[in-house]
Amino acid sequence: MKHIKVLGPGCANCKRAYTLIEETARAKGVEIQLEKVEDIADIARHGIMSTPGVVLDGEVVYMGGVPARSLVEKWLA
Secondary structure, three states: OEEEEEEOOOOHHHHHHHHHHHHHHHHHOOOEEEEEEOOHHHHHHOOOOOOOEEEEOOEEEEEOOOOOHHHHHHHHO
16 A cells, blocks of 8 residues: 655645545555645655655655646556
């Protein structure tokens, strides 16, 4: 199971990124552990300079906007 964190202060793009990942995983039948992180100190510890950021299994894989669905599908493959 993949562990995915969406890091951001709760902005509209953060919510869209979270929903996109959740819906894509459901559509592909992939079980994930999805977490929303809004704590600024935790976001900074990951080195996220522009939100939302996405952390996949402990590694920052994206930051600074809503990822494309095709990219999310690649993460879930």
